[in-house]
Amino acid sequence: MEQFFKNLSQKILSNVKSDEHVMLNFWGEDSHFTRFNQSKVRQNGFVSDTTLSITLISNQRTCSTSFSLTKNLDNDLSQSLEHFNSLRKDIVFLPEDPFIVFPKEGKSSSQKKSGNLLAIEDVVDSLSPAIKNVDLAGIWASGHIFVGYANSKGLFHWFSTDSYSFDYSLITETEKMVKDTFAGTEFNLDSYNSFMNNSIMQLKMLENTPMQLNPGDYRTYIAPAGVSDLLGMFSWNGLSEGAIRRGQSAFLKMKNDNAKLSPCFSLNEDFSTGLTPMFNDEGELTVTKLPLINDGILKNTLINSRTAKEYNIDSNFASGWEGLRSPVMATGDLNENNISQEIDKGVFLNNLHYLNWSDNIGGRITGMTRYACFWVENGEIVAPIENMRFDDTIYNIFGDNLESVTSHSQFIPDTGTYSSRSFGGTECPGILLNSFSLTL
Amino acid sequence: MENINLKSIFNQLKVNAEWFGVRKVRESNTYRMIRDGNPQANSTGISHGIMVEVLKNGQFAYAASSDMSTASIQEAIDRAIIIAESSSKNPLYNFSEDVRPSNKGNYRSDRSKTDLPLKEINNILFKSYESLKVSDKIVSASATARITETNYQFLSSSGAEIEQDFLIIGSSFDAVSQDKGITQRRTDNGRGRMFQSGYEVFDELELTSMCNKIGEQAVELLYADECPTETTNLVLAPDQMLLQIHESIGHPLEVDRILGDERNYAGWSFVREEDFGTLKYGSDIMNITFDPTIKKELASYGFDDSGKKAEKEYIIKDGVLLRGLGGTESEQRSGIKGVANFRACSWNRPPIDRMANLNLEPGDSSFDDIISGVEKGVYMESNRSWSIDDYRNKFQFGCEYGKLIENGKLTKTIKNPNYRGVTTPFWNNLTKVGDSSTFEVFGTPNCGKGEPNQSVRVGHASPTCLFSNIEVFGGA
Numbered sequence: 009m010e011q012f013f014k015n016l017s018q019k020i021l022s023n024v025k026s027d028e029h030v031m032l033n034f035w036g037e038d039s040h041f042t043r044f045n046q047s048k049v050r051q052n053g054f055v056s057d058t059t060l061s062i063t064l065i066s067n068q069r070t071c072s073t074s075f076s077l078t079k080n081l082d083n084d085l086s087q088s089l090e091h092f093n094s095l096r097k098d099i100v101f102l103p104e105d106p107f108i109v110f111p112k113e114g115k116s117s118s119q120k121k122s123g124n125l126l127a128i129e130d131v132v133d134s135l136s137p138a139i140k141n142v143d144l145a146g147i148w149a150s151g152h153i154f155v156g157y158a159n160s161k162g163l164f165h166w167f168s169t170d171s172y173s174f175d176y177s178l179i180t181e182t183e184k185m186v187k188d189t190f191a192g193t194e195f196n197l198d199s200y201n202s203f204m205n206n207s208i209m210q211l212k213m214l215e216n217t218p219m220q221l222n223p224g225d226y227r228t229y230i231a232p233a234g235v236s237d238l239l240g241m242f243s244w245n246g247l248s249e250g251a252i253r254r255g256q257s258a259f260l261k262m263k264n265d266n267a268k269l270s271p272c273f274s275l276n277e278d279f280s281t282g283l284t285p286m287f288n289d290e291g292e293l294t295v296t297k298l299p300l301i302n303d304g305i306l307k308n309t310l311i312n313s314r315t316a317k318e319y320n321i322d323s324n325f326a327s328g329w330e331g332l333r334s335p336v337m338a339t340g341d342l343n344e345n346n347i348s349q350e351i352d353k354g355v356f357l358n359n360l361h362y363l364n365w366s367d368n369i370g371g372r373i374t375g376m377t378r379y380a381c382f383w384v385e386n387g388e389i390v391a392p393i394e395n396m397r398f399d400d401t402i403y404n405i406f407g408d409n410l411e412s413v414t415s416h417s418q419f420i421p422d423t424g425t426y427s428s429r430s431f432g433g434t435e436c437p438g439i440l441l442n443s444f445s446l447t448l
Numbered sequence: 449m450e451n452i453n454l455k456s457i458f459n460q461l462k463v464n465a466e467w468f469g470v471r472k473v474r475e476s477n478t479y480r481m482i483r484d485g486n487p488q489a490n491s492t493g494i495s496h497g498i499m500v501e502v503l504k505n506g507q508f509a510y511a512a513s514s515d516m517s518t519a520s521i522q523e524a525i526d527r528a529i530i531i532a533e534s535s536s537k538n539p540l541y542n543f544s545e546d547v548r549p550s551n552k553g554n555y556r557s558d559r560s561k562t563d564l565p566l567k568e569i570n571n572i573l574f575k576s577y578e579s580l581k582v583s584d585k586i587v588s589a590s591a592t593a594r595i596t597e598t599n600y601q602f603l604s605s606s607g608a609e610i611e612q613d614f615l616i617i618g619s620s621f622d623a624v625s626q627d628k629g630i631t632q633r634r635t636d637n638g639r640g641r642m643f644q645s646g647y648e649v650f651d652e653l654e655l656t657s658m659c660n661k662i663g664e665q666a667v668e669l670l671y672a673d674e675c676p677t678e679t680t681n682l683v684l685a686p687d688q689m690l691l692q693i694h695e696s697i698g699h700p701l702e703v704d705r706i707l708g709d710e711r712n713y714a715g716w717s718f719v720r721e722e723d724f725g726t727l728k729y730g731s732d733i734m735n736i737t738f739d740p741t742i743k744k745e746l747a748s749y750g751f752d753d754s755g756k757k758a759e760k761e762y763i764i765k766d767g768v769l770l771r772g773l774g775g776t777e778s779e780q781r782s783g784i785k786g787v788a789n790f791r792a793c794s795w796n797r798p799p800i801d802r803m804a805n806l807n808l809e810p811g812d813s814s815f816d817d818i819i820s821g822v823e824k825g826v827y828m829e830s831n832r833s834w835s836i837d838d839y840r841n842k843f844q845f846g847c848e849y850g851k852l853i854e855n856g857k858l859t860k861t862i863k864n865p866n867y868r869g870v871t872t873p874f875w876n877n878l879t880k881v882g883d884s885s886t887f888e889v890f891g892t893p894n895c896g897k898g899e900p901n902q903s904v905r906v907g908h909a910s911p912t913c914l915f916s917n918i919e920v921f922g923g924a
Contacts, residue, residue: 052535
């Protein structure tokens with residue numbers, strides 16, 4: 009596929025006129041999706057989808073178009089040139105844009121990861137035996153995903169990977185759930201069976217009668233999957249420099265008023281894992297490690313080159329939407345084996361659900377507890393809890409109320425499949441809070 | 449490749465299955481945005497491809513491709529058959545072809561004005577942007593247009609032959625105000641303005657007047673009191689009812705959720721199969737319809753993706769739950785009467801149960817009747833925050849703009865208005881439903897659900913409503 013994009017891009021770019029600049033973005037997937045309910049197959053299918061986007065810059069104006077490809081070079085070249093010419097017709101009617109990010113020269117890159125994946129006809133046979141005695145709902149997603157970039161200055165980037173994920177929930181008869189994801193690039197049946205058995209063992213902890221908590225403030229541990237959800241909010245009107253400049257960020261207080269989070273909290277963009285492309289839609293390579301928050305102090309925000317031009321600052325080559333692409337939160341010194349004892353009396357939350365800013369500028373997030381969540385008393389798990397709504401600020405959760413951070417982190421893969429399967433994920437530890445506000 | 453003859457290809461396919469169908473979708477999305485006086489986006493995205501579905505050994509399987517050559521479609525068929533055969537080794541349910549009706553027909557969005565030059569759209573967006581900038585307290589403002597054109601064709605071995613054409617116009621306007629460390633934001637109806645319509649939506653006078661009001665209210669909010677924290681009467685405008693209906697009625701009544709398909713992602717439902725016909729969902733004045741026939745509403749259509757003809761149905765009548773939001777597959781699996789809502793977001797995703805247009809039918813109270821009958825309460829407009837649990841019970845929603853109601857009158861403006869509640873107690877506290885003069889139609893293109901994930905268009909229309917004994921509160 010890399011060679012196909014090279015051939016196609018070279019032919020398109022050979023048509024660029026001297027007063028034009030062009031950027032090409034290429035992405036797609038060949039993915040197998042098998043959906044399970046009650047540990048049986050609900051829906052099963054395959055998607056092959058490839059898209060090319062052309063961005064034209066001319067006379068200080070810009071416009072872009074994207075379209076589906078057939079992967080037949082002649083067909084795709086023909087329709088690409090047709091779309092390219094449409095852009096040329098449209099662009100003269102557009103106003104000048106002072107913040108255009110022009111294509112640059114630079115060092116090209118290519119990163120390819122091939123894997124060992126299950127054949128589509130083997131998925132049901134391979135996955136079903138381990139789950140036949142439990143109630144499982146979830147999705148198997150597997151195949152090849154790719155993204156490429158080329159521009160009229162000769163820069164070319166490629167990133168592709170084979171990968172699989174089995175994202176599932178195991179459900180007890182009392183409707184309590186364990187959530188987990190088995191993911192990787194090299195499928196191994198023994199590893200899968202072992203992983204699934206471990207999840208099934210966790211179900212036993214949920215068999216006790218659930219407790220209903222009253223709204224109030226509770227001493228709380230949030231496991232890495234839940235922390236990953238909280239950090240996910242930093243991508244929505246969070247660490248974006250553009251959002252901060254336009255007064256639409258939960259981090260305004262940190263940027264403008266020197267507000268601080270806990271010294272226990274540090275967060276980086278870290279591409280050293282190699283699971284996410286280091287180039288953005290403008291073909292710019294970011295640094296391998298960008299500190300965002302160090303010991304509770306805001307060090308960097310996410311700055312795209314367009315934002316940089318608009319506000320006359322330096323870019324750190326963030327994505328166009330200035331969201332986190334490869335977040336890694338620093339670990340602390342809380343021993344995972346002592347979490348219940350450290351909670352002593354309070355709440356153990358494995359997962360959170362449906363988070364949203366309830367007051368974006370105030371940094372307040374609301375959401376629900378979900379899946380394996382427990383009441384802890386005298387340092388022991390007593391019973392699962394009924395789901396509760398929380399409503400608390402990042403300045404409490406990662407600030408005043410953050411007591412400690414676990415010494416090990418966990419990689420939480422991004423299993424999102426809107427438009428296409430996602431790359432990468434979030435690496436983070438668990439957090440112990442001396443108070444967390446449950447409201448309903 | 450753009451203009452293939454689907455019927456000709458369909459007739460050449462060799463398929464060893466109980467049933468097969470081919471769905472071809474071409475959708476273009478044009479997006480134009482002006483922010484802070486400069487162009488921010490001028491883009492068009494075209495997604496074009498086919499999905500084949502086969503029924504083999506009682507199992508549906510799909511294969512989708514952006515390559516629409518005859519060879520590629522045949523390859524997709526062959527692959528789908530292999531997948532269906534593997535599913536039949538561990539199936540959840542054995543389907544018959546009855547769940548793919550053999551209807552023939554066409555649908556086309558209603559439209560008056562069929563085109564508007566790019567230059568004119570940009571001019572209107574610029575003028576709208578300028579109207580948002582009512583003072584130097586507006587620190588950022590944007591005006592956006594989104595135009596979607598979709599052509600959908602569906603053919604099946606049982607004789608279905610459907611073509612549908614949609615034209616969808618959306619706009620959004622946004623003003624951010626700041627003063628003395630306080631920031632507020634006001635939009636047009638919480639960005640719920642998306643309709644099946646022609647280019648007549650871009651009415652310069654109407655839009656600039658609306659933008660002027662948005663800008664003024666953004667500034668007004670800077671100096672407003674915080675929403676009080678209390679349990680009180682709550683009046684919701686139609687642009688917040690949109691979200692209230694969507695989250696606390698639409699999703700819990702989607703039958704695939706009730707059957708557990710979504711338990712790993714969007715969630716389950718507090719509603720159980722035995723609740724249909726008996727559950728008192730809301731007060732006696734609550735009447736909810738699935739209505740794909742309102743011309744302007746975003747998710748109107750002639751047929752769903754199974755080929756079922758779309759018709760208006762009462763879902764909740766006089767407060768009692770009657771019918772589920774389930775398509776033909778859910779009807780066969782559960783026995784619950786459903787509607788034509790088996791829908792996919794595009795050619796590259798399989799159909800699942802989606803709510804489409806879900807509306808609250810008008811009652812008999814004018815806006816003045818509602819407000820004048822409230823001694824103390826809060827009025828809220830335009831959604832800005834939403835969150836609800838996986839059973840669709842405990843919700844918390846926030847709005848952009850509020851007013852106190854005191855002694856039957858709207859008085860002070862309040863900022864950061866929020867409320868929370870639990871679904872059926874909340875709807876059973878529905879005290880007054882506005883009449884048709886208060887009824888407004890809205891829609892959003894961003895309803896997420898399904899594995900693999902899908903974002904679809906939904907429409908919601910509602911009058912203004914009064915709820916009693918609701919917990920309201922302000923910002924951080």
